[in-house]
Structures are given as C-alpha cells and as structure tokens.
Amino acid sequence: MCIAVFRWAPESAEPLVLASNRDEFFERPTLPMHWWPGEHLLAGKDLRNDGTWLGATRSGRFALLTNVRDPSQQRVSPPSRGLLVRDFLCGNQSPQAFLDSLALNAAAFQGFNILCGTFGRNATEHALWFFNSTEASARRLPAGDYAISNATLDTSWPKVRRLKRSFVEALNDESIDRERRLIDLLNDNVQASDELLPATGIPIAMERALSAVFIRYAAEHGQPPNYGTRASTLVAVDGDGVRASEMTHTAERVAASRVQFEFSFDV
Numbered sequence: 001m002c003i004a005v006f007r008w009a010p011e012s013a014e015p016l017v018l019a020s021n022r023d024e025f026f027e028r029p030t031l032p033m034h035w036w037p038g039e040h041l042l043a044g045k046d047l048r049n050d051g052t053w054l055g056a057t058r059s060g061r062f063a064l065l066t067n068v069r070d071p072s073q074q075r076v077s078p079p080s081r082g083l084l085v086r087d088f089l090c091g092n093q094s095p096q097a098f099l100d101s102l103a104l105n106a107a108a109f110q111g112f113n114i115l116c117g118t119f120g121r122n123a124t125e126h127a128l129w130f131f132n133s134t135e136a137s138a139r140r141l142p143a144g145d146y147a148i149s150n151a152t153l154d155t156s157w158p159k160v161r162r163l164k165r166s167f168v169e170a171l172n173d174e175s176i177d178r179e180r181r182l183i184d185l186l187n188d189n190v191q192a193s194d195e196l197l198p199a200t201g202i203p204i205a206m207e208r209a210l211s212a213v214f215i216r217y218a219a220e221h222g223q224p225p226n227y228g229t230r231a232s233t234l235v236a237v238d239g240d241g242v243r244a245s246e247m248t249h250t251a252e253r254v255a256a257s258r259v260q261f262e263f264s265f266d267v
Helices: 082-090 095-102 158-172 178-186 204-210
Strands: 003-008 016-025 030-035 041-046 054-057 061-067 112-118 127-132 137-140 144-148 227-237 241-249 255-264
Touching: 003 061, 003 158, 016 061, 016 178, 030 227, 030 241, 030 255, 041 082, 041 241, 054 082, 054 227, 061 082, 082 095, 082 112, 095 112, 095 127, 095 137, 144 158, 158 178, 178 227, 204 227
Parallel strands: none
Antiparallel strands: 003 016, 003 144, 016 227, 030 041, 041 054, 054 061, 061 112, 112 127, 127 137, 227 241, 241 255
C-alpha cells in the first residue's frame, strides 16, 4: 500500500474514515479483500508471503501498512512487512504493546509505516497508534486528519498534500455522495512537476509515475505497465462495526472487481 488518508475522531459516532490505494507489481499474486478462514479477519492477502497490507477483525482490531522508499533502509533477504499487519490483527496485544515490541527488531525490515488500532463499544476503548521504522518509536494519534504515503506521517509530498486537502473537503461537505467522491480522489493520476519530486533512490521516470495518487508505471518504454495501483479501498468504522469496500484494478486500468462488506464488532 502506498497512500492513505484518514480522519481519526475517536469521540465521534464515526471514529475512523479512511481511503487508500495499494500499489504493487502486477505479477505479484494477490487476493482481494475477503474473509480469511474462520471469518474473523477481513483483509486482502499477499499470496507470496501470506501477509496483508490492510485489514480489520470482528474483535475490533484494525491495521494498515505502507512501505518507505529510503535507500538507507535496503536489507538483504528481509522478512515480509505484510506479516506485521497479519500478526497484529490475529493477536491480542494492545497497539502500544505490539509496537513497542516491534521497535526491538524493526531494523530487520525494509522501511515501513504501520497503523494499529482497536475499537470498542464506546470512545474510551478506541485507540489508534502509528509507528515508523526510521523513528523506531510508537505514538498514539490524537484526533485529526492525516495522510501517509512512502515516507513518514504527513510528509509534504505533492500528492500527499493534494489528496489530504481534497479528502478533508469531501468529508466536510454533507451535500455530496461521499463514497463516490472518495473513489474519484483515489483515481487521481496527476503527476508532480520534476522540481517537486522527492529523491527516494529510484529512477526519475519511476519517481514521476509514483508522484500520482493512482499509479501506472512501465519499466520498459512502449510496454504495458508492470507496476501500479492494484486496489482502492474505503473503510469507515462506527460504534458498532465496519463498512468496507474495495475496487481492484488491472494493468490496463480496468476495474476488475468490487467487493463490499459490513460487519459488527464482537466486543
């Protein structure tokens, strides 16, 4: 997953609203959002390493991961970062305890960000924590609007600023179809000008492609895209449970499938 925006409002009737795009190589085998065996965990699945990038459980747990593009954090044969999301969702540690433990071995992984949250029947049971592998420390997030991509939280990249601004406007406008508007925002393929691009250690052509919210990138000129946005996901959490929808995309930017879920917390 490469970009997400979210509103965290633990005292409200809707403590979390999130919109995100997952970017990945098209050849990497993946399952879209679905109920894992036992129908306790709702998430997509990376079939190469059996991890995931975003998920929620009936017991009120939520997690999301993005990678960090940082040449200094390249590792030889690192463990899969998607297993971190799976382990939190399938475990019973609090977000703080899980992330404090993760800090002890975060350096073994390629760079990453992870959000870990828990939800209950009332606001005192809601908590959302953030961890960045470079900082190697966890922090509980106060209420607010946030954006995260392939650097730390609210890094001032053009697409991060643009998506966050539009997301906040959409959530504050009660006259629009919110879901449709958020999907439109996730389909934004505008690229930043070269002077605004970050320097993350990848070729300039790829840096340009990755500066869009919705990505398509071909490693070889004239060939079909081999990397890009493969899933667009919306998640909303209220006091009773989760509403989630996900649209998957082909390399040709065709919507391959759309799934929707709604479930209550068993808490």
